[in-house]
Amino acid sequence: MSGNDIDVYLEPLVDELKQLWDGVETYDANKGTTFKMRAALIWTISDFPRLKNLSGWNTYSGLACPTSKRRCIGEDADQDDSYWKKRSVFFELPYWKDHMLRHNLDVMHIEQNICDNVVFTILNDSVKSKDNLKASKDLQSMGIRPELWPDEGGKYPSAIFTMSNPQKNVFLKTLQNVVFPDGYSSNITRCVDIRKRKLYGLKSHDCHILMEQLLPILVKNALPSPVSTVIANLSSFFRELCGKAVNPMQLGGLSNHVMQILSRVNDQPVDVTNNIGKTMFPEIGKASRAVSHFGLTLMERDQAHRHVLVNCEAVVPFIDTFRTETKRKLWHQTRSPSKIDRVVHAEFSRWFKRKVPMDSTLHSKEMKLLACGPMQARCFRAYNINGYKFRTITKEDGLKTQNSGVYVSSNTSYASMRDNRVAVGSVPYYGNIVDIIELNYSCHFTVVLFKCIWVDTTTSRGIKQYHLDLTSVNFTRPTHTGDREEDEPYILASKAHLVYYVRGEVDQEWSVAVHVKPRDLYDMGGENEKVEAAAFSPQPGLNMSAAGDISDLQLTREDDIEDPIEDVSDNIDDVA
Template identity: 25%
Template sequence: MPEGYASNLGKRADMNEGKLIGMKSHDCHVFMETLIPIAFSHLPERIWKPITEISLFFKDLCSGKLLESSLDRMKENILVTTTKLEKIFPCDFFYVMEHLPIHLVQEARLEGPVQTRWMYPFERRNRPNRNDEGDIDPLFPPISIFNQNGRESKKRRKRGFTDMEIQSAVTHILLNCPDIQSYVNLFVNTWGNEAIYTEFSKWLRNYDEYSSVQHLQLVKEVALGPQFEVLVMNKYCVNGFKFQTEEVSRNKKTNNSGVYIQGDVDGTGQTIKYYGVIQEIIEVRYSGWPNKKIVLFRCEWFDPSHRGTKVDHQHNIIEVKHTRKYRSYDPFIIAQYAKQVYYASYPLRRDKNDWWVVIKSKHVGRIEIDNVLDMAYQNDVAIVQQQVDVELETTLQHHQHILEEVYDDGILNVEEEISENEENESFDDEEWDDNENETTEEEEWENDGIETSEEE
């Protein structure tokens, strides 16, 4: 796992008794929200699904933002999930705490997101703060892509850039520089998207009409490309993450080399997400004054197509095939745009030996908020789908396909039983009174005969 994400869970495992001991509350959250679906993936689907659903419930409940629509779905899903768990585990397992999740949705609705109520911020105050991202150099140019902060590694070495690396790095920097987007649009309208990766940097070097750009000289220097000599480092801290190369992380308990970034939009209108591993951390410098430098990650990407990346939308599980790599040569990303992930393998599934589960990491000591305060109402946003498979309410399905029917007619409320008993008692009294007042036809005829004789 990345550094600062959780403690070393391997030390908490007791192999003799087969259980985890000595876990802190944060470790329990990590295990419950992220590792349970992976650890128990070898179980039958009828058992694995309810366990995964309760894991997703707590993951959504602990999100930084809670939507009203998501809370409504969570309230419906947790009832069905609890019923499924009652069919799997014995009755003695279910005490008050096992039924408590049913009420947590209402608590979140009344008190807001969980990060305003848990104790982790106060625990972090008990240790000294550290500037993980350094300070912004006041001599940096006003172009936004170079005006970034980060803490570099002290151990650095120099090496030369190859022609292929320069072409790819320069194109990536230019396409992600906001001050040059107007020229990117002009080139695309003239030459199309296909030539942008091979010809845009050359076209921009020879372009002369810079009158519309505010920072004329700086854009010219950026268009000429960086220096051929670059600085290579093994560690870089930025955006609350600590990134390391794959070689450095290989022999450590923590792994900080996983990275992902959002790419272009595909033909279906969805954004392509690239998952990979950092191979090198490179600092690129430009000529001219003021000093201009930018940190790039050279990554090895997994195949983003359906052959190399699978997404289970129902259970929110992303898998990558680590033996299948991305064929196109586009290894560089800007460090400030990178986000950290780590990859977990399946422990007991031989059919999944080539697949890793992608788990997104969180910033250390940060809570992201948008500028819109109305959306204030970890997973960043809890967007809950109708993901729980709802069975028939009157049927409990056994694993051997034995159906147990529940008849609603035979189940009465206590108050209804009392009221019905009272009605029956009152009805019996009235019936008894009526029986006393009833007379037979013979008695009525005899009475009529007596009355007529008296009149005569």
């Protein structure tokens, strides 16, 4: 193959394209006259490896994707040349530098390349498999997956995705038994050699049918479930991408989908926010009143940063990977979900920082700064967000109003990280705001958190539901106060809802929580919603029992509800 030397073969083409740009006298046989014919090269079309040869971009580095960084394919003097292998010969054309799109990728041949790599790797082909000694040495040089490293003799263990001979038989015999409709596909069975357990002679359209339709069926009973699931997801991606009609609005979702698939193939979470220009934490609130710098203790910083990580959607794949690794390490010690969660809760932040170093080329700048943690913090006394105004509980001393009550809902919860009883479902949390802090991540983005005193809503000691659809909470038994490192006293300000508490007179330890509707947000009902007359109810959502027969109902009480009042006229006379 010519490789980068293809420019030598392209020089005659470029010379002719220059002539066509200026115009070439051409004879029109139909009219019997001559005219000046002009032509221009619009773009090139190739698969991904050939893109390197035509454009000069290094397709084998950490930034193999040409759109990974905002750089032009041209002669910018200030750009980093380490990602370029050569200057494309097409820049000799006078108009080439003005093209906005110079190179296109051929989806059909890319699909064929991927199909060949997947099929011959799982079949463990001695020549075409990508799971070879070189790949095993690469893992060793990168210091990952030591169980797949080669020994001194050059032998390496088979990976989970390589088939044994019986599995190859299942794969190939299933393919050999496929019968297609007329005009659907060529006879792929001609490519199957059961005796040698090999596939040969696959054409582009054969790979197209295999990749999009047959692979999930062929590997279903031939490979372990985790491997077959990844291959099925990859197949669905190409099926959507190569459909007759592709919705441009769905391309972003497809891009994120295939990145998640690749992260499972590599067992390495990929930052899908690399393709998103917006920050992971957009500013949606506004501080009011005094603002001051806030010194966090090491424990407070760890608690706040940990809450930011576990509530960031882009970090979820990393958490899933760490939880899987933790389960594998603790397999012989415990299988308790609560104990696994405690390890993830305590160690994920440090693991994540090691997994996403600042010199990484796989993750966005935001992700790397997020992994490093906050550099400083500010403190607010009041904050407006979600249509509510929130204040700290200390700010309300002497005021006749309360804006420190807060409510959030969690999917799963423990009373504490030492509690083995997990509460699953929508778990309500009620609390009072102690501090409003803003974490600053290297001046690149900020996150506002509320530090709260929380009611223990996982037991009846902290929360009660009454038959009148009222919720009472008890602050005398708080949880997650922040005194212990495993506590979770913080919430994202964007998740908070405002409540106020009405303290009971009979049982003063209990207060009824009343939810507040946000300002500037109105429930206008449906567009064609019909309004029907409804019976009066003293409280929305109240379940009223049937009145029944009240003819015998006694309308007076037998006991006195007040002490008898003496006639004070005599006392007045005595005073007089």
